[in-house]
Amino acid sequence: MKLKTSITILGGCFLIFLFIMLPIVLSIQEKKEDIVASYSGSTFNLKDVNNEPITEKSFQGPLTAIFFGFTNCPDVCPLTLSNLDQVIEKLDDNDNKKFKVFFISIDPERDSPQVIKDYLDSFKNKIYGITGDPQKIFLLSKSWGVLSEKIFNEDGSYLINHSSSILLLDKGKYIDRISHHENLDNILKTIKNYL
Template identity: 30%
Template sequence: MTDRTRRLVLPLAAFLFGVVALGIAAVLTLTPQGREVASSDVGGPFTLVDHFGTPVTQADFLGEPHLVFFGFTHCPDVCPTKLFEIAETLDAVKERSGRDMRALFITVDPERDTPEIMEAYVSSFDDRILGLTGTPEQVDAVVSAYRAFARKVPLDEGDYTMEHTAIVYIMNEEGRFVAGLNTAKAPEEAAEELLARI
């Protein structure tokens, strides 16, 4: 890439990232009628399967605050980066407070992300991250309940990728949405923010 091309592409990429971030923020904060969304409007009942093949519902995670992140195992960069940041944040939380928090990694690509594939994927990050999958209908219901976004994007030769929300949701012990967590901060700062909100 030439210097001239780089000068043109990098600002455009930053602008597009900003537009996507604003769109996600709007989805989380506004209803279609323009009213603010209460925290209780994000999240809700679900039935999925964890990466051990065990059926789980939202009730299995009540009683302790936890994180939720949507992604998929074929994700080239956003998901592995975010899961690494989540793992580092969980380490920092443990160091600061002694608490062993959990994170749920919910696939938006259930056609490819079987429990076995999810287990192999999340085990490379942290054993406090639990991979969840299900039928396409079950996954669509969770994505909708969390006011998230996921869309299949066709690629060459019949392959595809997924566009999806990249927010890390902080859920309290009652399973209610508290806020999004900025894991791009230093792990100690992200942990401090997280502990202040739960």
């Protein structure tokens, strides 16, 4: 009899727990969906490293990684791009064909198409570079939830403090973001999960 009573009590507690937790779980899921919906990107017309026009249609591939950064970045940008370069290296030929990486400069005043081309040439694999009008870059970065601000030194030079996650898109739609703090193995694992 005690066992039956214990099972009944435990079952009741479990139902109460579910009743309390279900709205919380659904709320978290709803917030995640709202965040995903808010990162919708925008239409744009900028320039690639060959000074050719490039638009949002370039992000329509099966899996696209976008990273906003700048060529004068001392640490985060080169490390993140190096990790993406190594991911491309580690993918098999089939997955490699389904994956594109874009580097979008948040410092278009200094990052001309030629500067970005020279910068990206230091990586082994193909990374597409984008630059253009500063206002258009700002609006594009904002549409993907990327924030940036110039930090000036006493001599007038500056660095840029910016959001540094890798954005992942599937057919142009936001699906995930990877922190720049992630190690190479975790970045590779996340990307392979979507391929």
